[in-house]
Amino acid sequence: MTSAAPRVEFPHEPGTVPQPHRGAAWRGLLIPLGFLAPALLLLGIWMVYPTIATMWRSLFSDRGDAFVGIENYKRLFTDDLIFESIKNNALWVLIIPAAVTAVGLVFAVLVERVRWSVAFKIAVFMPLAVSLFAVGVIWRIMYQQDPERGAINAAFAGARGFVAEEGVLSRAQPSTEMLQGSPAQGFTFRRAVAPGAVAPLGLTAIRAPEIPEEAKDAVLPGPLENGITGVVWRDFSPRGGTTGKVDPGELGIPGATVELRDERGKKLDSTRTAEDGTFAFAEVPEGATAVAVGQGTFAAPFKGVNWLGDKLITPAIMFSYIWVTAGFAMVIIGAGLAAIPRDVLEAARTDGGTEWQIFRRVTVPLLAPVLTVVFVTQIIGVLKIFDLVLAIAPGSSVDDASTLAYVMWQRSFSGQNLFGLGAAISTFLLLLFIPFLIVNIRRFRADTK
Amino acid sequence: MKKHRWNLLALLLVLLLCAVAAGCGGGDEEGGGGGETTAEEGGEAVSGSVNVLAVWTGAEGEAFQAVLDGFKEQNPDVTVSYKSAKDPAAVLSTAVEGGNPPDVAALPNPGLMRDFAGRGAIKPIDFARESLQENYAQSWLDLGTVDDKLYGVFFKGVNKSTVWYNVAAFEDAGIEPPTTWDELLEAADTLKASGVPAYSIGGADGWTLTDLFENVYLRTAGPEKYDQLAAHEIPWTDASVKEALTEMGKILGDTENVAGGTSGALQTDFPTSVTQVYADPPKAAMVFEGDFVAGVIKAETQAQPETGYSVFDFPAIGDSESVALGAGDVVVMFKDTPASRALIQYLGSPEAQEIWAKRGGFTAPSKNVSEDAYPDEITRKAAAGLGAAEEFRFDLSDLQPAAFGSDAMFTILQDFLKNPKDVNGTAQKLERAAAAAYKG
Numbered sequence: 001m002t003s004a005a006p007r008v009e010f011p012h013e014p015g016t017v018p019q020p021h022r023g024a025a026w027r028g029l030l031i032p033l034g035f036l037a038p039a040l041l042l043l044g045i046w047m048v049y050p051t052i053a054t055m056w057r058s059l060f061s062d063r064g065d066a067f068v069g070i071e072n073y074k075r076l077f078t079d080d081l082i083f084e085s086i087k088n089n090a091l092w093v094l095i096i097p098a099a100v101t102a103v104g105l106v107f108a109v110l111v112e113r114v115r116w117s118v119a120f121k122i123a124v125f126m127p128l129a130v131s132l133f134a135v136g137v138i139w140r141i142m143y144q145q146d147p148e149r150g151a152i153n154a155a156f157a158g159a160r161g162f163v164a165e166e167g168v169l170s171r172a173q174p175s176t177e178m179l180q181g182s183p184a185q186g187f188t189f190r191r192a193v194a195p196g197a198v199a200p201l202g203l204t205a206i207r208a209p210e211i212p213e214e215a216k217d218a219v220l221p222g223p224l225e226n227g228i229t230g231v232v233w234r235d236f237s238p239r240g241g242t243t244g245k246v247d248p249g250e251l252g253i254p255g256a257t258v259e260l261r262d263e264r265g266k267k268l269d270s271t272r273t274a275e276d277g278t279f280a281f282a283e284v285p286e287g288a289t290a291v292a293v294g295q296g297t298f299a300a301p302f303k304g305v306n307w308l309g310d311k312l313i314t315p316a317i318m319f320s321y322i323w324v325t326a327g328f329a330m331v332i333i334g335a336g337l338a339a340i341p342r343d344v345l346e347a348a349r350t351d352g353g354t355e356w357q358i359f360r361r362v363t364v365p366l367l368a369p370v371l372t373v374v375f376v377t378q379i380i381g382v383l384k385i386f387d388l389v390l391a392i393a394p395g396s397s398v399d400d401a402s403t404l405a406y407v408m409w410q411r412s413f414s415g416q417n418l419f420g421l422g423a424a425i426s427t428f429l430l431l432l433f434i435p436f437l438i439v440n441i442r443r444f445r446a447d448t449k
Numbered sequence: 450m451k452k453h454r455w456n457l458l459a460l461l462l463v464l465l466l467c468a469v470a471a472g473c474g475g476g477d478e479e480g481g482g483g484g485e486t487t488a489e490e491g492g493e494a495v496s497g498s499v500n501v502l503a504v505w506t507g508a509e510g511e512a513f514q515a516v517l518d519g520f521k522e523q524n525p526d527v528t529v530s531y532k533s534a535k536d537p538a539a540v541l542s543t544a545v546e547g548g549n550p551p552d553v554a555a556l557p558n559p560g561l562m563r564d565f566a567g568r569g570a571i572k573p574i575d576f577a578r579e580s581l582q583e584n585y586a587q588s589w590l591d592l593g594t595v596d597d598k599l600y601g602v603f604f605k606g607v608n609k610s611t612v613w614y615n616v617a618a619f620e621d622a623g624i625e626p627p628t629t630w631d632e633l634l635e636a637a638d639t640l641k642a643s644g645v646p647a648y649s650i651g652g653a654d655g656w657t658l659t660d661l662f663e664n665v666y667l668r669t670a671g672p673e674k675y676d677q678l679a680a681h682e683i684p685w686t687d688a689s690v691k692e693a694l695t696e697m698g699k700i701l702g703d704t705e706n707v708a709g710g711t712s713g714a715l716q717t718d719f720p721t722s723v724t725q726v727y728a729d730p731p732k733a734a735m736v737f738e739g740d741f742v743a744g745v746i747k748a749e750t751q752a753q754p755e756t757g758y759s760v761f762d763f764p765a766i767g768d769s770e771s772v773a774l775g776a777g778d779v780v781v782m783f784k785d786t787p788a789s790r791a792l793i794q795y796l797g798s799p800e801a802q803e804i805w806a807k808r809g810g811f812t813a814p815s816k817n818v819s820e821d822a823y824p825d826e827i828t829r830k831a832a833a834g835l836g837a838a839e840e841f842r843f844d845l846s847d848l849q850p851a852a853f854g855s856d857a858m859f860t861i862l863q864d865f866l867k868n869p870k871d872v873n874g875t876a877q878k879l880e881r882a883a884a885a886a887y888k889g
Contacts, residue, residue, distance in 0.1 A: 063568060064546070144716065145709070145712065145713060145716050146709060146713065149721075173641075173642075173705070175642070204641075204642040204643075204644070205641055205642060205643075205644050205705075206644045207621075207643070207644030207645060207730055208621060208643075208644070209730065210644065235642075236642045236643055236644075237623070238620075238621065238622060238623020238624075238643075239622075239623035239624065239639065240623070240638075240639045240642060243642075303710075303713075306712045306716075308716050309712055309715065309716070394653035394715070394716050394718065395653050395654050395655050395718075395859060395860075395863070396652055396653050396655070396715040396716065396860075396863040396866075397715070399860055410856070413536075413539040413542070413543065414536070414538070414539060414855075414856070415536070415538035415539060415542075415561070415851045415855055416851045416852045416855075416856060417538075417542045417564070417851065418852065419542075419546065
C-alpha cells in the first residue's frame with residue numbers, strides 16, 4: 001500500500017543537472033508537464049469537467065432552460081423519498097464499514113490457522129471478481145420468498161422438514177360455517193355432539209391431486225347408538241356442488257385425525273379416518289362436547305421469510321454487500337498481518353499473554369493503520385451504493401431500500417427526467433464524500449513520507 | 450519499476466485511443482443521419498441511411514429486424530441500423546440532452562412523445578397524415594397529435610383488456626370464462642374451493658396494478674370520466690376513483706385467493722405472475738394482463754394453446770359498454786431526412802405490421818391488417834379485442850407525467866395491495882402525487 005502514490009521522476013540524473021541558460025527554466029517545467037499531460041487531460045475530461053458541469057447544472061430547471069438558484073436543493077430536502085434515502089445512507093455508513101472491517105479481520109486472522117488457507121482465501125475473495133450488478137441478480141433470486149424459488153428459504157424449508165411432521169393435507173378451508181378454526185388449531189364442528197350424532201366435516205380449497213391415492217368416494221355413515229360417527233371429505237365438485245352435503249363423486253379424505261374435545265378445547269380422544277373419509281368413536285368420554293379435524297391433519301407449508309419485503313430489504317442488501325467486500329477486507333488486512341514483526345508476537349507469548357490478549361493488545365493496535373484504510377475505503381464505497389439496490393429490491397420495496405445514488409438515478413434517468421434535481425442530489429453526495437476523501441489523501445501523504 | 454512504467458504508458462495509450470475512437474464514432478452517426486440523399490421528398494428511390502432505436506430485444510428484436518428488412522427490400526439504397534435499449538426513455542433523454550439522438554425511435558408511451566415535442570426534440574410528421582388516415586382509426590391519430598401537429602405513428606399496439614387463464618384449472622373447478630364482474634368474483638370463489646387460488650398478481654411490477662385499476666375504472670366510471678381523469682380535470686379523490694378502488698379491492702383483498710398471499714404478490718414480478726399460472730401444480734388460475742402474456746407463456750412454459758392456456762376479455766362491470774384498454778409503441782422522428790420520412794411511412798403501413806403479426810406476439814394498431822396475418826386463434830382473439838370493442842382508451846398511466854404515471858402511481862397502488870381496505874387514503878395519496886407531478 002505504501003508505494004501506491006505515483007511519483008514523478010525527472011528525466012535526468014540528479015547529479016547531472018544541465019548548466020542554467022535561457023529557456024532552461026521553461027524546459028524544466030515543460031518536460032514534467034509533457035509527462036503529466038495525458039493524465040491531466042483524461043482527468044480533466046472525465047473528472048473535473050463533469051463535476052463542475054453537474055454543480056452548475058444543479059442550479060437550473062429540469063429541462064435546463066431556466067436558472068432557478070437553490071430551488072433544486074429546496075426540493076431535495078422536501079422530497080420524502082430522498083429523506084428516506086439519506087436515512088438509509090446513514091444506516092449503511094454506520095453499519096457496513098465496521099461490519100466489513102470486523103468480518104475481514106476475523107477471516108484474515110482465522111485463515112492463517114486453517115489447513116487449506118489458499119482455497120479458503122480464494123473462496124472468500126471470489127465474489128469481488130463478480131460485477132456488483134450480477135451479484136445483485138444472484139441475491140435477488142436467492143432471497144425469493146417462495147421456498148421453491150429462493151435458495152435461502154429453500155434451505156430453511158429443508159431444515160424444517162426434518163423437524164415438522166407431515167400431515168395428509170397441506171392446507172384446507174372449511175366448506176361451511178359449521179366448521180371453525182384454522183389449519184394450525186384444527187377445525188371444530190360448531191354443533192355440540194352427543195352419543196348417536198353424525199358429523200359431516202367438509203373441507204375445501206384442496207387440489208384433487210393432494211388427496212391420498214387410496215381415497216374412495218365419501219359416504220355419510222349411519223349413527224352409532226353409543227358413539228359418534230362422521231365423515232371428513234373434500235366438499236367440492238366441479239361448479240362447487242352443494243356445500244355441506246356429501247355429493248356423489250366427492251372424495252373422502254383418508255388418514256385425517258379426528259378428535260373429541262371438551263368445552264375448553266382439550267383433546268379427549270382421537271382416531272383416523274378410513275379410505276372413504278368416515279370415522280367412528282365407539283364410546284364418548286365424559287365431558288366431550290365437540291368433534292374436530294385435528295391439526296395433525298395439516299402440514300402448513302413453510303411460507304418462507306419475506307427477505308425482499310419492506311422490513312428486511314435493507315438488511316438483506318447489506319448482507320450481500322458484506323458477502324462481496326469481506327474478501328477485499330480480508331486480503332488487505334491479511335497483508336497487514338503478514339507485515340507484523342513476528343518477534344513482537346513471540347515476545348508477547350513469552351510474557352505469558354493469552355491468544356485473546358495478544359490479539360487485542362498487540363495485533364489490533366499494530367494493524368490500526370490498515371484497518372483505517374479498509375474502514376475509510378468502505379465508507380466511500382458505501383456512500384455511492386447503487387447497483388445492489390437496483391438489482392435486489394423488487395419494485396414494491398425499492399423505496400424502502402433507496403439510497404442517494406439510487407434516487408439520483410431514479411429521478412433523472414428512469415424516465416422522470418428531473419435532471420436539475422438529479423444534479424443537486426449528485427452535488428450533495430459529493431459534499432458528503434469530501435471529508436472522507438480528505439482523510440484518505442492525508443493518509444496517503446503520511447504514508448509516502 | 451521500469452516495466453511498471455511501460456504498462457502505465459500502454460494503458461494511457463489505449464485509453465486515449467478509445468477516447469478518439471468514441472469521439473469519431475459519435476461524429477459518424479451524426480453525419481450519417483444527414484444522409485446523402487438524392488431523391489425528392491416522397492419519391493420512390495430514397496437513399497441514405499437511417500438509424501432506429503427501440504426497446505425490442507431477443508425474439509421481439511428479431512421480429513422488428515424482419516420488419517426493417519422489408520423496408521430495405523423496398524428501398525435498397527437505404528442503410529438501416531437498429532439499436533435496442535432496455536430503457537429507451539432514459540437513453541433518449543440523455544441523447545437529446547447531449548444533442549445526439551437517433552433519426553427515428555419507438556417510444557413506449559405518448560407521454561414521452563409529448564415531452565419531446567414540447568422540447569422541440571422531435572419533428573412533425575404531417576407529411577404522412579393522408580396515408581395514415583386510411584390505415585388507422587381516428588383515436589390512434591389523436592393520440593399521436595400534439596398541438597394539432599401529428600408527431601407519432603403507432604407501430605405496435607397492445608390490448609390490455611385480456612385475462613389469461615389455465616384451462617385445466619378452470620375445467621377442474623367446472624367453470625366457464627366469466628363475462629361479467631360478478632361472474633368473475635363467483636368463479637374466483639369456486640376456484641378457491643377447488644384448491645387453486647384464482648388470481649396471480651405481479652405486484653412487484655407496479656404497472657400490472659395500474660393496468661388492473663385502469664381496466665376497472667374504465668368500466669365503473671366510463672370512458673368520459675376516464676378521459677377527464679387522464680387529463681387530471683377531475684381529482685383522484687373523486688367518488689368514481691373510490692368506487693373503482695373498492696371494486697379492485699374485492700380482488701386484492703381476497704388474500705386467500707391471491708397466489709402467495711399479499712406478501713407473495715408484492716414480490717412477484719410480471720413474468721413470474723404468468724409462469725406460476727402454468728406451473729405444475731398451478732399456483733393460480735388466471736392473470737390479468739395484456740396480449741403480450743402469450744409471448745411469456747410460449748417462451749417460458751410448456752402450456753399449449755386451447756388445451757393449456759386461453760384468454761377471455763376483461764369482463765364488463767355493471768352495465769358497462771364494450772371498451773378496450775390498450776397501449777402502444779409510437780414511432781417518432783428526431784431528424785427530418787428523406788430516409789426517416791420513408792421509414793415512418795413504411796412503419797405505418799399494414800404490410801410492415803403484417804410481417805411482425807405473422808410471427809406472433811404483436812397486435813397491429815392499423816385497421817387494415819388482415820386477421821389471417823395472426824398465427825393462431827388465441828392471438829387473433831386477443832388482437833381482435835382491440836378492434837372489436839366499441840370504444841378504445843389508451844393506458845392512463847402512460848399518459849401521465851412520468852414522475853406520477855411510472856413512479857408514484859406504482860408505489861401507491863403497491864401500498865394499496867398491501868392494505869386494500871384503505872380506499873380513501875389511497876385516493877388522497879394518488880391526488881397528492883398527481884398534483885405535485887402536474888405542477889412540476
